[in-house]
Amino acid sequence: MAIKAIELLKGGENHEEIMEVLAAVAADLGDVIDDLNSLQVKPLKGAMTNEVFEVNWPTKSDGHQRKVLVRLYGEGIEVFFNRVDEIQTFESMSKHGQGPRLLGRFTTGRVEEFIHAKTLSAADLRDPEISALVASKMREFHNLHMPGTKKAQLWQRLSHAKSLCSPKDIKNFGLEHLDTEINMLVELLSQGYQEIGFCHNDLQYGNIMMDEDTRAITLIDYEYASYNPVAYDLANHFCEMVANYHSDQPHVLDYTKYPGLEERQRFVYNYLSSEGKEPSSSEVEQLLNLAEKYTLANHLFWGLWGLISSYVNTIDFDYKEYARQRFQQYWLKKATLLDSPSVISEH
Numbered sequence: 001m002a003i004k005a006i007e008l009l010k011g012g013e014n015h016e017e018i019m020e021v022l023a024a025v026a027a028d029l030g031d032v033i034d035d036l037n038s039l040q041v042k043p044l045k046g047a048m049t050n051e052v053f054e055v056n057w058p059t060k061s062d063g064h065q066r067k068v069l070v071r072l073y074g075e076g077i078e079v080f081f082n083r084v085d086e087i088q089t090f091e092s093m094s095k096h097g098q099g100p101r102l103l104g105r106f107t108t109g110r111v112e113e114f115i116h117a118k119t120l121s122a123a124d125l126r127d128p129e130i131s132a133l134v135a136s137k138m139r140e141f142h143n144l145h146m147p148g149t150k151k152a153q154l155w156q157r158l159s160h161a162k163s164l165c166s167p168k169d170i171k172n173f174g175l176e177h178l179d180t181e182i183n184m185l186v187e188l189l190s191q192g193y194q195e196i197g198f199c200h201n202d203l204q205y206g207n208i209m210m211d212e213d214t215r216a217i218t219l220i221d222y223e224y225a226s227y228n229p230v231a232y233d234l235a236n237h238f239c240e241m242v243a244n245y246h247s248d249q250p251h252v253l254d255y256t257k258y259p260g261l262e263e264r265q266r267f268v269y270n271y272l273s274s275e276g277k278e279p280s281s282s283e284v285e286q287l288l289n290l291a292e293k294y295t296l297a298n299h300l301f302w303g304l305w306g307l308i309s310s311y312v313n314t315i316d317f318d319y320k321e322y323a324r325q326r327f328q329q330y331w332l333k334k335a336t337l338l339d340s341p342s343v344i345s346e347h
Contacts, residue, residue: 019036021105022070031060032060039057040056041053049309050071050072050074051071051315052070054114068112070109071111071112074313086225087110092147093222099219117211120205125240132267135274138219138237141219142197150227151196152228152232153226153227154301155186165307173303182300189229189290189294189297197230197233198227199233200224201226201228202221202225203233208220229290234291235298238259242256250317251321268284268288269284272287300330302322
């Protein structure tokens with residue numbers, strides 16, 4: 001039993017509310033929670049926005065362990081999303097048969113169904129078979145009909161996030177002209193037709209689960225999900241391949257692991273062909289080129305996320321160093337990606 005997690009559930013300001021919600025969830029499932037000592041609480045690693053726990057208790061019927069997931073919301077990160085909208089998204093996903101069910105809510109978090117599936121590792125994303133399954137699932141996700149206006153949310157979120165950075169960090173990270181950079185990206189990346197879909201926007205390996213028997217893929221954690229250009233979501237997924245959030249230095253990004261041309265082409269091909277229609281080579285190239293350009297917006301978004309998280313989040317993660325790497329990558333790749341009409345090249 002994890003001491004830190006127990007202390008959190010015992011000592012938090014709203015621990016009584018959490019216990020009441022857990023007791024209500026247990027009752028809905030036909031169980032009884034007598035007291036806190038009947039709970040087994042295990043912190044789950046890899047989360048950087050929230051704190052996540054596996055909570056177990058003995059079932060009333062046969063004494064086996066019942067598992068649920070308790071999510072304690074990270075503080076202050078709502079700048080990047082609206083928590084009410086996120087709950088609505090979560091509930092809509094359940095109605096679509098996607099992701100875990102919402103079992104209960106309390107002021108600072110919620111209780112979710114525990115999915116009995118394997119959370120992918122950083123290495124799993126490089127497996128061609130698993131990658132193809134993820135690409136197909138991403139396409140299915142993008143086609144969901146969800147609440148909200150079907151237009152890109154990215155640019156508004158970027159501008160708002162920049163306004164919350166401290167003057168000191170704006171200077172230290174060279175962000176004095178970031179508004180100009182954002183406006184430039186809006187102009188360049190909004191030209192021509194772009195498919196808008198309901199995007200996950202945070203498709204790192206820890207948010208992808210796979211049933212090891214059926215190989216079914218489930219996408220979880222929809223805090224950042226919104227309508228956006230689908231090319232942006234592809235860009236985000238490619239960028240996440242350089243991270244390993246379960247290493248000794250989870251904030252360190254290794255850009256030598258950015259997927260090469262063949263790997264990116266294969267993913268985009270699998271994404272486009274997942275609905276049964278053979279995409280042309282020009283369709284693959286067009287989407288891949290656009291996704292590469294959207295990596296720039298992705299670097300800015302998660303760079304700002306790192307700075308703002310450093311002000312408010314207590315999770316053990318070097319947010320500012322993470323931000324520095326993302327901004328550095330933006331400046332490193334900007335000229336290459338925007339000066340060339342075709343950006344199909346090795347990264």
